[in-house]
Amino acid sequence: MDGEARGKWVYAFGGGASEGRSGMKNLLGGKGANLAEMANLGLPVPPGFTITTEVCTAFYDNDRQYPDGLKEAVAEALSKVEGVTGKKFGDTTNPLLVSVRSGARASMPGMMDTVLNLGLNDETVSGLAKLSGDERFAYDSYRRFIQMYGDVVLGVPHHTFEEILDTYKDDRDYVLDTALSAQDWKEVIAQYKAAVQEELGRPFPQDPQEQLWGAIDAVFGSWMNERSKTYRRLNNIPAEWGTAVNVQAMVFGNMGETSATGVAFTRNPSTGERKVYGEFLINAQGEDVVAGIRTPQNLTKEAREEQGSDEASLEEAMPETYQELSDVFSKLEDHYRDMQDIEFTIEEGKLYMLQTRNGKRTAKAALKIAVDLCAEGKISEDEAVLRVDPAALDQLLHPSLDPDAPRDVIAKGLPASPGAASGEVVFTADEAEELANQGRQVMLVRVETSPEDIHGMHAAAGIVTARGGMTSHAAVVARGMGRACVCGAGDLRIEKDGSKFSVHGREVRKGDQITIDGSTGEIFFGAVPTIEPELSGDFAKVMEWADKHRRMRVRANAETPLDAKTARGFGAEGIGLCRTEHMFFDADRINVVREMILAESEQGRRVALDKLLPFQRSDFEQLFEEMKGLPITIRLLDPPLHEFLPHGEAEIADVAKALGREVKDVKERLSSLHEQNPMLGHRGCRLAVSYPEIAEMQARAIFEAGLASAEGAADPVQPEIMVPLVSTKKELDLVKAVIDQTAAKVFAEKGSKLNYTVGTMIELPRAALTADKIAHTAEFFSFGTNDLTQTTFGLSRDDAGSFLPAYLRQNILDQDPFVSLDQEGVGQLVAIGAEKGRSVRSLIKLGICGEHGGDPASISFCEGVGLDYVSCSPYRVPIARLAAAQASLVLRQQNEASS
């Protein structure tokens, strides 16, 4: 990829026309494409240009060298900006200042670097002063530039500048920055420059060109910083996409009381209500709002009144500009046909648009906006279905606070991300991650959050901050992750040593339980009980539309009647995986299971199995009752044996006593059962082959329960009996023979029959590769992608923890293959298995029952392979329904496009 071959590295925008447009996101990044599009729409966009993502890719492919021709292209684009603005970069009398910002294909808020006011130096600053007629503004801008450039580009620590400024203010008893005069800023600037000289051994760069390339380097460089990598990993953004760099003429929201800067959503991103929603700060630069340092004002009068704020809204303070902005909102919504997230600046009363993009929203808002846009005639039903991120539904599917439960409110903040959650209080991201890894539920409490806290926010059940607004880092990230979040709870006083916080005279120590309601902003002491969500209204409407388009069935993985009921409530169309070994963990059963495992003869096993039969039968009866009329796939015993066995002296002694055996004997048997690699050991159908009496007992329980529940029922359950861990057809033949013989026996005893089928998990590479053989016997396949992932990668899920995180960090794997199906490798085996299965038995029923059955990307893959159903955990059923509908719609669109 060289400059000559590619030709175009830089795209100009502004001045009434653009070289790019909104469809070019992959090349220009989201910000660049939308700036171009807004300029094309005739909206007031400061002119600028975008350096493409291909430059980023070339930069990293070519050992951090830029492609040939880039320098010239940038120079040319910059001179265009000079033409439009009538200013000149580096000119001492009429200097052009620019911002340099990242802009990737997908939004990565706050992850990468930004530099504002670039082009200022000891000479241009005085030009700016004269031009603006405001010397204080000019030197304030310059000191901001040195601070930002010093930190971001030159690597001088942030605190170096902060300390200089604090000392300067303390010495003069200044409290607020606004107290500093132009002269003060000049002195601060001198100290800043001295600090840079001392830190780096060279002066702060005065050459605007050097400044510009330094900033471009820094932005491209920030694509590979740790927090960007983490964000990409959590959000499944490939490193190969790269970022674009946007260089744009500066406009100033900090040129006095007629200047302002703000952010807005065209609808409420939390509820979806069709009301302008946003915040602004008078006399401020853009980053001040997002950073959440000053608490901003409302855009509309209505919002101000609702929040009981005394600060004038933009609607009241600058009614004409507000009207102009409001018209822009309508124009953008009509154009993009979606809710927009907008950044704007008002420079001495003149409005400038700095960004628009489809706004992030809560699941609830996504549903409402999709339904409303459809009602408004802006989008079709199909589009509405495609507009809702299935994974985000997760937020709606979890419990909220029980309204009748007693609660002890200790504080209130902003309702930044909906949902209720309880957890142990921790004060650092590391603590949050550590405790979460121990399986504990934690609540991360911070003054404010920063990108460095992402791993802790991911680990936490909920997030509380003492500072920052609804668009602060914490709020944006929490909504994206579906974590409950209360922001800006200003009454919290958090101890610096991370031991506790106090609020209104009460103390909450690390480790104490608190509960938050992200929909109200309330914080409660202790763990408040929660209740299941009610799913209706917009949710029901979108799901109804989705179900119209869905081809694949959605089933649930469930063993208990409660799980089955939950799943059915969420719309599950059957059970895709009933793991019978999970039915044996109860206290009254586990000793019988142990007796069976420890038995050394068929006779001994049969004694234990006879005791297990009534338990198992009654479990199935309850499950069949709950799932009447729907199919249930029951997997025969696939125990990781060691999970059932006693560990430690005391437990072994207990078991020996319970079984009436010598401790020594039990230990010997345990030792003979020990396996080097239990995952690759004597499990699955291998047990049923060795001990057919186990399969026989289970088949009997299924058939007896099935006949009992079929009595007088119009729509009896149809059990699908699934044999696990098959690697050869003959294994399945043997186990199927046991099942069929047992069926014949039970049917003869009871004088009644039941329809059933026998199939297998395809969870070993060999099963997928020989699926054409296995399908001669198997009446259905269920792809067990958990085990299939383990064996295809040669990677134990239990042991991957020691290196898989590093693999994700180093981008060796884009995603955790146990979370989202590895389509390139494991997916090939699923496709091979499906194809070979159908080659022999054209109507063979095909499903998936690994964790992947609830993952939207994996569901989309399953649609492509033509599976008949996916099966997932009960709470993910709605997600799977929506994802399956989307996959079906997308596939149809692709087919239409290619035909």
Added chain:
Amino acid sequence: MDGEARGKWVYAFGGGASEGRSGMKNLLGGKGANLAEMANLGLPVPPGFTITTEVCTAFYDNDRQYPDGLKEAVAEALSKVEGVTGKKFGDTTNPLLVSVRSGARASMPGMMDTVLNLGLNDETVSGLAKLSGDERFAYDSYRRFIQMYGDVVLGVPHHTFEEILDTYKDDRDYVLDTALSAQDWKEVIAQYKAAVQEELGRPFPQDPQEQLWGAIDAVFGSWMNERSKTYRRLNNIPAEWGTAVNVQAMVFGNMGETSATGVAFTRNPSTGERKVYGEFLINAQGEDVVAGIRTPQNLTKEAREEQGSDEASLEEAMPETYQELSDVFSKLEDHYRDMQDIEFTIEEGKLYMLQTRNGKRTAKAALKIAVDLCAEGKISEDEAVLRVDPAALDQLLHPSLDPDAPRDVIAKGLPASPGAASGEVVFTADEAEELANQGRQVMLVRVETSPEDIHGMHAAAGIVTARGGMTSHAAVVARGMGRACVCGAGDLRIEKDGSKFSVHGREVRKGDQITIDGSTGEIFFGAVPTIEPELSGDFAKVMEWADKHRRMRVRANAETPLDAKTARGFGAEGIGLCRTEHMFFDADRINVVREMILAESEQGRRVALDKLLPFQRSDFEQLFEEMKGLPITIRLLDPPLHEFLPHGEAEIADVAKALGREVKDVKERLSSLHEQNPMLGHRGCRLAVSYPEIAEMQARAIFEAGLASAEGAADPVQPEIMVPLVSTKKELDLVKAVIDQTAAKVFAEKGSKLNYTVGTMIELPRAALTADKIAHTAEFFSFGTNDLTQTTFGLSRDDAGSFLPAYLRQNILDQDPFVSLDQEGVGQLVAIGAEKGRSVRSLIKLGICGEHGGDPASISFCEGVGLDYVSCSPYRVPIARLAAAQASLVLRQQNEASS
């Protein structure tokens, strides 16, 4: 499959013409096809007919029901036999008697059932008496028939009859069976019949048709008996092949002193010498010779003199018949162009041929016969190469007795199967298997062996019997298995309680060491030292011819200079797998390795690695010296970490002391390194990704050693550096970068360069499935079929012992997939990997380095897939060379046939 569709279930032979021929082995079995062929050649074959193997298959496919039309076809064929012989089945004056014998596609000596003299009953026996003029012979035949049919068909235990006969003889002070008169046999027969009546509650069947179908049922039934299944499993014979049943008119070798029965090989099956070799018994039935109950006489005078026997040879006793037989030998050898194994009977001076087949032979004999037949112009060089079973070469490649070692001969028997072996004496097959499973070398000592002993013979290093000849069960089976064997050591007195044997007044107790030389028949007390075989003469000639036709290269898996030297001596053309972790097990290194593993920082690991570097470099220097001019594939560290770690308190304390660390710390680190499934854990390239410094040290050792050995050498080693356990291209990219950087550094330091390549093991399903991606980086692939088998089957080699034997017994798997490549499953991945690799890098070097690289069937598969080389253990190199040549020849023949 029904009678009408198939038409022909029965093929007649004899009377000068046959419906079958020798090419129809799959349908008629070996015995049936060759009987038909001999009859076609005009040789004296008693007439009969063959019921096809398809009947057997249909019988088992159809719940042990015969296909329609079989009864009629058998009746028709039987009447043809009546026509040729002029006798009538069931006729009381001129009765036709028949034998009913199994006959599968592949020889399974002694595994299945046989019934002789069928057709005798209380009435036909007197017809036989009149016809033969020998009442004693007739009643002896009848009692033999009742005994054999009672045991084989009716299931009356053998000892029931033996006890009756022993009691009868004891009561009358008879010692030998020959002492019994016709009247005596009549009385014994009466008692036999009474015993059958008592045991079964019904009389011994008198209806010859009922007898015939009972025997046919029994023979087909014996296809699925346990010993047949074991034999098939050990010899890789599919159960689907089925057996044929041969019904043939009886001829009698036991009609007095002018009658005899015998077996012969047209050449010596032990040495290959072109000398008739065989044994016969006068006045006996065929089974008497094979069963090894009476010690038989030699066929030729020369053989008798060599053995110092006093019993007349056939050449001396019946010179005319011997001459006739000798002519038949020539005719058969000319016709079949191979050494024949023949059974014959002489009935009152008239010769009958009962069987011919290509004779089993030792590897040494196979080589000599192939070379001789080629020299005689009977076969081509190509055919000679194809005539030698590569696996059998194993016999030649193992040590023989050191001629200079002191030896203490305690007995001498027949040299039944060549090779020398030592082991602990055991007296039962079960003991042999048990101790062998503990890794001990055992010598199985038996009075005689039977098919029930096969598992013990397989487990033993050698076999000794006190009774039986060169064609006894023990001798035939031992030669087939390549076990050293001394037969008929008649001086051994074995205690019934299995505690010891005595010989010439000396006692050898269970557990004592003895040594045997299967080429001389000598038995020694104690373990006699052995020496390496010399491979020349016929071996060298056949290998030379083989190498002409071989396409694939053969390399060895070796780490030590000694192994490398052995491999090179056997013709290895390089090293295909140098497992560097094996270089670390020495006492002076393991503690350094432990230090490295237990280190908790890169710094700590580097300290240990610096200590390992000189060891590793010097190892490579020696290896490179040994393999000058040949390629060496060096696999980077792939340790099963736990194999290096200390276990048990004492060892942990030692290690802690050696490392200067606290026991507690070492234990903590050990516990943090513990893995649930080490096979799927943090190993292979995952270690090099986590700790690049390990790969760096190894690469440095390789390059430094390579440069040192290249100094002044005309043909320096070309190291091929192999990265293990790769599942994604990026892993390989990362490790290759470390190797390339290290190379650049070392080459700069030394001012000299070396050619090297970097490639990967394909040993995970994902690697095979994404080989097109990986081949962008990998310069070669080596299929690591051990691990690939584990992951494809989801089967741990360490843990499979608890159920894999049962899987083989139950025919779920035809073969142990760790011994012979599972072509259906694992083979698909090898083929996919090879194809995808070549799709990206058309000349990519492809090899295999699992255990399968030395298995002939797997090698044939590799030829089909077009691999460039196989790599195996040094002792299997000649086997691989021959197998690769055969695979190449067979493929060429197939291509020629299909073009």
